[in-house]
Amino acid sequence: MAAHTPTTTPRKSxxxxxxxxxxxxxxxxxxxxxxxxGGSKRRLPHFDDLLFLGAxxxxxxxxxxxxxxxxxxxxxxxxxxxxxxxxxxxxIAGMSFGSLSAxxxxxxxxxxxxAGTSTTTGDGGMTPEERGQSKTLIYQYLPSRYxxxxxxxxxxxxxxxxxxxxxxxxGGGMLLGQKISDRVAEMRDLPKGIDQRSACRHPDxxxxxxxxxxxxxxxxxxxxxxxxxxxxxxxxxxxxxxLAVKSGADVIVxxxxxxxxxxxxxxxxxxxxxxxxxxxxxxxxALQELGMHRKVQLIIxxxxxxxxxxxxxxxxxxxxxxxxxxxxxxxxxxDPIYEEEYQKLxxxxxxxxxxxxxxxxxxxxxxxxxxxxxxxxxxxGRRLANYLKVMTLEAQTIARACGKSHLHNLxxxxxxxxxxxxxxxxxxxLAGTDWIPGRSGSTEI
Amino acid sequence: MGRGRLTMPELxxxxxxxxxxxxxxxxxxxxxNDRNWVVRSPQGQHSIACGLTAPIDVVIKGHVGxxxxxxxxxxxxTIEGHxxxxxxxxxxxxxxxVTGNASESAGATAHGGLLxxxxxxxxxxxxxMKGVDIVVGGSVGHMSAFMAxxxxxxxxxxxxxxxxxxxxxxxxxxxGKVESLGADCIExxxxxxxxxxxxxxxQAAGIEAAPSEFRRYxxxxxLYNFDIDNVGxx
Numbered sequence: 001m002a003a004h005t006p007t008t009t010p011r012k013s014x015x016x017x018x019x020x021x022x023x024x025x026x027x028x029x030x031x032x033x034x035x036x037x038g039g040s041k042r043r044l045p046h047f048d049d050l051l052f053l054g055a056x057x058x059x060x061x062x063x064x065x066x067x068x069x070x071x072x073x074x075x076x077x078x079x080x081x082x083x084x085x086x087x088x089x090x091x092i093a094g095m096s097f098g099s100l101s102a103x104x105x106x107x108x109x110x111x112x113x114x115a116g117t118s119t120t121t122g123d124g125g126m127t128p129e130e131r132g133q134s135k136t137l138i139y140q141y142l143p144s145r146y147x148x149x150x151x152x153x154x155x156x157x158x159x160x161x162x163x164x165x166x167x168x169x170x171g172g173g174m175l176l177g178q179k180i181s182d183r184v185a186e187m188r189d190l191p192k193g194i195d196q197r198s199a200c201r202h203p204d205x206x207x208x209x210x211x212x213x214x215x216x217x218x219x220x221x222x223x224x225x226x227x228x229x230x231x232x233x234x235x236x237x238x239x240x241x242x243l244a245v246k247s248g249a250d251v252i253v254x255x256x257x258x259x260x261x262x263x264x265x266x267x268x269x270x271x272x273x274x275x276x277x278x279x280x281x282x283x284x285x286a287l288q289e290l291g292m293h294r295k296v297q298l299i300i301x302x303x304x305x306x307x308x309x310x311x312x313x314x315x316x317x318x319x320x321x322x323x324x325x326x327x328x329x330x331x332x333x334x335d336p337i338y339e340e341e342y343q344k345l346x347x348x349x350x351x352x353x354x355x356x357x358x359x360x361x362x363x364x365x366x367x368x369x370x371x372x373x374x375x376x377x378x379x380x381g382r383r384l385a386n387y388l389k390v391m392t393l394e395a396q397t398i399a400r401a402c403g404k405s406h407l408h409n410l411x412x413x414x415x416x417x418x419x420x421x422x423x424x425x426x427x428x429x430l431a432g433t434d435w436i437p438g439r440s441g442s443t444e445i
Numbered sequence: 446m447g448r449g450r451l452t453m454p455e456l457x458x459x460x461x462x463x464x465x466x467x468x469x470x471x472x473x474x475x476x477x478n479d480r481n482w483v484v485r486s487p488q489g490q491h492s493i494a495c496g497l498t499a500p501i502d503v504v505i506k507g508h509v510g511x512x513x514x515x516x517x518x519x520x521x522x523t524i525e526g527h528x529x530x531x532x533x534x535x536x537x538x539x540x541x542x543v544t545g546n547a548s549e550s551a552g553a554t555a556h557g558g559l560l561x562x563x564x565x566x567x568x569x570x571x572x573x574m575k576g577v578d579i580v581v582g583g584s585v586g587h588m589s590a591f592m593a594x595x596x597x598x599x600x601x602x603x604x605x606x607x608x609x610x611x612x613x614x615x616x617x618x619x620x621g622k623v624e625s626l627g628a629d630c631i632e633x634x635x636x637x638x639x640x641x642x643x644x645x646x647x648q649a650a651g652i653e654a655a656p657s658e659f660r661r662y663x664x665x666x667x668l669y670n671f672d673i674d675n676v677g678x679x
Contacts, residue, residue, distance in 0.1 A: 148554060149537070150496060150518060150535070190614070191669075194613075194669040195669060195670050195671055203553040204530060204531035204534050204553040204572070205530070210530070213510070216491060217492040217495055217515055220495055221495055221516055223468075224464075
């Protein structure tokens with residue numbers, strides 16, 4: 001009898017993992033890169049890598065449920081005669097009618113209004129449903145100018161000039177033909193059924209000097225009433241923030257690579273741009289050096305999921321945050337109740353990201369009337385409002401524990417980092433030490 | 446401000462600034478009796494007469510900077526001089542007329558109305574146009590009608606590199622030489638209905654030229670839906 005020969009356990013490559021192998025096979029079969037929605041899915045230094053210290057002997061806390069912890073924020077105080085006043089510092093990010101159904105857009109407006117915050121249009125223009133259900137609506141002014149109409153500009157409460165977004169800084173967009181319904185086609189002045197490219201650059205300005213003139217034109221047309229936001233993807237946040245201030249922005253929206261998109265190349269989402277955590281301190285530094293911190297407000301987006309993330313972003317110097325992916329989930333996106341249908345699409349609840357294909361079982365990222373009917377805008381709006389309120393309560397809980405009577409009183413000193421990477425990006429000490437990577441000497445504790 | 450109602454009301458940028466001029470013009474509505482306005486001393490300032498909504502005639506006596514008559518609705522704006530970047534950008538209706546030359550991105554993303562440039566227009570004329578009609582008496586620079594969606598661009602002179610790159614349904618008429626055509630832009634047959642439309646546009650613009658001397662360009666429609674086999678065209 002032959003002696004038993006031990007075999008080694010089959011070992012898969014760490015770099016050629018199952019996902020990588022499947023992607024190679026998919027590319028070889030189809031000849032096209034992978035397009036998907038959402039933001040970066042890979043593990044990145046993030047807010048989870050930060051902890052609040054809380055109060056102790058040297059700091060005293062505020063009483064939960066009793067002592068006031070203010071959450072209000074005013075946006076656009078620099079030049080606009082009618083700044084935006086919100087009850088909570090969590091706004092809804094721009095998402096287009098076209099990528100989302102009219103019902104989903106209406107639900108976002110309803111939820112934001114119930115929670116005392118703003119929502120934002122997207123590429124494709126403003127729908128009456130959205131305007132009608134949104135107490136405070138921010139109008140995106142995008143490179144494609146699809147549906148761009150001066151009447152809508154005047155109906156908006158603020159204007160957001162979109163330079164880029166975190167999922168694809170430097171990239172434009174594509175709404176594939178299958179999502180171009182009659183209504184979407186009409187709003188965008190294009191034939192039904194063709195792929196609609198969204199330009200990566202604005203057609204009539206290049207660079208900060210031109211942008212300043214463009215912003216002044218928008219102010220002229222809207223009688224200097226409306227705040228002008230400037231949305232940028234996280235790439236060179238220090239310089240971009242300084243240039244945004246120079247260009248005359250009232251508010252800067254800075255979106256990290258975890259921020260979602262309706263559709264772009266997987267390779268773009270995962271390999272271009274900065275994590276949200278790496279964006280905040282350089283942007284705040286630029287504002288502080290220019291004497292504009294809190295005068296030009298900073299909204300941070302990209303991977304905000306709960307009240308802790310809100311509190312951490314604010315502690316690092318943001319005035320508010322914005323949510324997109326999380327808001328979609330609150331409406332019902334990727335809900336396991338549709339697992340059977342997700343399976344039919346070759347995916348599973350929680351992983352569905354082919355938003356560009358328009359077959360969303362939850363009826364959110366679709367223009368299919370039958371699927372879109374699945375979303376009740378009133379109920380979904382209520383869910384979003386509940387979620388926004390929970391996030392706010394969570395952020396207040398943390399702020400009170402740190403002894404703060406306003407969320408804006410949270411500060412970097414309240415934070416430590418769990419990893420060296422997060423400590424370096426957030427510029428707070430590694431937990432249990434006084435070490436901030438990249439800074440010489442000890443911190444002032 | 447106004448100098449009495451027996452003469453045209455006049456606004457002077459030097460005296461009241463761009464804000465003062467725009468505020469006065471934007472305050473007018475369809476019912477106004479003051480239909481004819483003159484803007485003096487524009488001094489190349491930006492955003493003059495942008496965002497107008499009333500059916501009024503405005504004559505600007507001199508050169509203007511960026512975005513003159515931007516987002517125009519109904520108004521008939523004449524610039525007696527040259528215009529900077531983005532003249533008539535995103536105009537929705539009405540007429541914008543430049544007696545001199547225009548800089549980059551003239552009529553960018555405009556949805557409707559008529560933009561006339563008697564002289565030359567620079568690069569990206571009619572970029573991403575969405576229904577406007579543009580008539581240029583002279584030549585246009587490179588990348589004109591880039592991603593042009595709908596409307597007409599008439600060029601009585603020559604066109605620069607990459608005319609109509611990634612064009613959708615806009616129609617281009619060029620009388621002179623085209624340096625090169627952009628991706629998915631091709632020459633097309635000039636049929637009687639196109640000659641008639643061209644004659645109508647030239648007449649509306651007040652520019653004399655024989656339609657028979659023009660060629661028509663438009664989309665080959667091969668890039669309307671992504672196809673990996675067309676990747677070399679991008």
